[in-house]
Amino acid sequence: MVATKLLHLKPSSFLPFSIFYPKLFPFSLPKPSFLSLFSSNQTQTFSYGPSLHKGKVPPKTPFETQTQITHQSEEEEENSFDEQRFTRIFHLAALRVPANDCFALENRLRGHLLNWPRVKNIARVPGDEIEEEMMTLFDKRKDGEENDEEEEEDGEIESLVLYREKLVKEFNYRGFVKFKNLAKISRPGKKKRKEKKWDEGRKGNERKEFSIVEVLEEEGEGGEEEMKGLLGEEFKGGRKWKGSTRLLLLDERYGDKRLEELPQAIKAVLVEETRENRASTIELVRCKLTLFYDYWQMNEILEALLPEGIIIPSAFETVGHIAHLNLRDEHIPYKNVIAKVVLDKNKPKIQTVVNKIDAIHNDYRTMPLEVLAGNCSLVTTVVENGLRFHVDLATVYWNSRLATERQRLLSSFNRNDVICDVFSGVGPIAISAAKLVKRVYANDLNPFAVDYLERNSVLNKLERKIKVFNMDGRRFINAMFSSEKAHSITHVVMNLPNDAAEFLDAFRGVYRGQPRDKEFNFPMIHVYGFSKARDPEFDFHERMRIALQEVAVNVDMRRVRLVAPGKYMLCASFKLPESVAFAKCMINL
Numbered sequence: 227m228v229a230t231k232l233l234h235l236k237p238s239s240f241l242p243f244s245i246f247y248p249k250l251f252p253f254s255l256p257k258p259s260f261l262s263l264f265s266s267n268q269t270q271t272f273s274y275g276p277s278l279h280k281g282k283v284p285p286k287t288p289f290e291t292q293t294q295i296t297h298q299s300e301e302e303e304e305n306s307f308d309e310q311r312f313t314r315i316f317h318l319a320a321l322r323v324p325a326n327d328c329f330a331l332e333n334r335l336r337g338h339l340l341n342w343p344r345v346k347n348i349a350r351v352p353g354d355e356i357e358e359e360m361m362t363l364f365d366k367r368k369d370g371e372e373n374d375e376e377e378e379e380d381g382e383i384e385s386l387v388l389y390r391e392k393l394v395k396e397f398n399y400r401g402f403v404k405f406k407n408l409a410k411i412s413r414p415g416k417k418k419r420k421e422k423k424w425d426e427g428r429k430g431n432e433r434k435e436f437s438i439v440e441v442l443e444e445e446g447e448g449g450e451e452e453m454k455g456l457l458g459e460e461f462k463g464g465r466k467w468k469g470s471t472r473l474l475l476l477d478e479r480y481g482d483k484r485l486e487e488l489p490q491a492i493k494a495v496l497v498e499e500t501r502e503n504r505a506s507t508i509e510l511v512r513c514k515l516t517l518f519y520d521y522w523q524m525n526e527i528l529e530a531l532l533p534e535g536i537i538i539p540s541a542f543e544t545v546g547h548i549a550h551l552n553l554r555d556e557h558i559p560y561k562n563v564i565a566k567v568v569l570d571k572n573k574p575k576i577q578t579v580v581n582k583i584d585a586i587h588n589d590y591r592t593m594p595l596e597v598l599a600g601n602c603s604l605v606t607t608v609v610e611n612g613l614r615f616h617v618d619l620a621t622v623y624w625n626s627r628l629a630t631e632r633q634r635l636l637s638s639f640n641r642n643d644v645i646c647d648v649f650s651g652v653g654p655i656a657i658s659a660a661k662l663v664k665r666v667y668a669n670d671l672n673p674f675a676v677d678y679l680e681r682n683s684v685l686n687k688l689e690r691k692i693k694v695f696n697m698d699g700r701r702f703i704n705a706m707f708s709s710e711k712a713h714s715i716t717h718v719v720m721n722l723p724n725d726a727a728e729f730l731d732a733f734r735g736v737y738r739g740q741p742r743d744k745e746f747n748f749p750m751i752h753v754y755g756f757s758k759a760r761d762p763e764f765d766f767h768e769r770m771r772i773a774l775q776e777v778a779v780n781v782d783m784r785r786v787r788l789v790a791p792g793k794y795m796l797c798a799s800f801k802l803p804e805s806v807a808f809a810k811c812m813i814n815l
């Protein structure tokens with residue numbers, strides 16, 4: 227006979243696999259495909275795992291309805307939506323087992339337990355937690371070490387209140403012999419109290435609970451009041467208290483199954499345990515798993531919020547604490563809501579969400595950005611290649627997507643090299659190179675970039691290896707190669723893909739007028755460019771030829787990445803041709 231008592235629940239109105247179309251957003255368009263799923267003759271296929279379309283939407287409490295009526299500013303209203311509309315309730319079956327056995331049983335029942343992303347299949351039962359020390363006291367009592375006047379026939383303690391009273395009588399003349407244990411009976415442990423504090427105080431960036439599991443108890447279970455008296459209002463034992471227990475959440479397919487319908491492995495656990503130990507605490511219970519807004523992934527929330535047919539923005543670039551979106555026109559009416567979801571789902575790493583509002587048109591290559599959510603600071607710190615870079619996206623250029631390319635370039639430098647970075651920005655190439663090479667000359671036209679370049683050199687303790695310049699790229703090339711420095715420079719980096727090829731004319735005649743028998747240095751030039759042509763390599767080569775007025779030979783041309791459909795970023799590396807350096811005509815600066 228199976229002695230384990232089952233909790234029989236009233237049939238719930240919840241249909242396990244109904245689709246609920248959440249009316250989440252005033253401007254969400256009707257979703258015909260969702261609605262059609264309500265039609266009665268539609269047969270649905272089982273889809274595994276939690277989804278906003280499955281589960282039950284909890285009814286609103288009067289308090290929630292009231293808070294919605296509170297006044298919001300226009301801006302708040304634009305950015306907000308009711309997060310509670312994303313709460314979903316799932317009904318599951320679980321084995322309630324003694325806490326000490328749960329890991330062994332979890333192993334044994336592998337394959338039959340809930341396997342949902344981010345939901346642990348072992349859950350605590352609120353209120354029945356008991357500390358190890360208290361349990362020892364309990365066990366001792368069970369083993370008959372203590373007087374068992376109040377013990378029931380099956381060895382269980384009938385009343386903890388009576389037991390406590392008995393212990394009180396046993397005080398020795400000092401009165402404290404057993405006080406330690408007694409205190410534990412009625413006082414929550416330190417650990418527990420700490421947890422509560424954390425929970426109460428959580429705000430802003432702190433992680434919130436994204437799911438809770440509650441046991442659905444039958445009414446009128448004995449012993450509840452007694453346990454409440456001992457363990458406080460939190461206790462929701464309902465049944466005879468047996469110490470700490472855990473819930474092993476069963477696979478969602480068993481949510482509405484009766485014991486007989488469960489797989490043999492689960493039945494075996496229940497039957498064996500009960501046979502071996504009549505006081506077995508293992509039982510099959512029904513429970514309620516609630517998943518909150520914080521549970522769902524960014525795409526799941528956005529899918530529910532945005533009208534059908536709109537592409538769900540799924541990716542963004544990260545620069546330090548800033549998420550940088552590139553929203554399409556169709557997203558613009560929902561930009562604030564999208565930004566809020568991006569922020570919520572990527573906190574605390576992301577603190578600010580911005581959108582690029584226009585193409586880059588200015589010389590300094592700074593992006594026109596609009597802050598959509600979070601704090602307004604565009605000053606951030608990026609870590610690349612083990613180095614730290616302070617960046618202000620409002621005034622300087624930064625592109626994290628070029629990190630791999632920068633690595634590739636750096637790997638071609640060695641400790642004897644001297645690098646000349648013509649368009650250095652805040653220094654991702656120049657400062658990283660300074661770690662490897664003998665010396666770096668770094669230049670940028672943007673005074674803000676140069677300011678950050680200097681600060682970043684100091685931040686990374688490399689300022690002694692870097693000399694910083696703030697001038698136009700052509701003047702810089704000319705200044706470098708008409709000075710003594712020319713003899714040492716081994717690499718020139720020109721990363722201004724829109725125009726760098728045209729700046730190659732600055733190399734024409736840099737050694738003009740100098741005696742040819744002198745030892746000259748012909749550095750490697752690494753120039754970046756974009757091309758939309760059908761043959762991007764040929765196109766870029768042509769641009770270089772026009773600027774140099776020579777055909778550069780032995781050019782190593784590489785496609786760095788596709789920056790837009792049909793538009794490549796390229797890098798051409800070649801040795802400065804002697805004929806260019808000694809050319810008679812020079813550009814007018």
Ligand SMILES: C[S@@+](CC[C@H](N)C(=O)[O-])C[C@H]1O[C@@H](n2cnc3c(N)ncnc32)[C@H](O)[C@@H]1O
Nearest residue numbers: 589590623649650651670671672698699721722
């Ligand atoms: C594409 S960014 C590259 C910055 C840096 N190399 C990086 O990878 O982040 C180009 C840089 O060239 C600078 N720049 C634009 N025109 C310039 C010019 N005529 N002379 C010197 N620097 C210039 C811009 O201010 C910008 O910082």
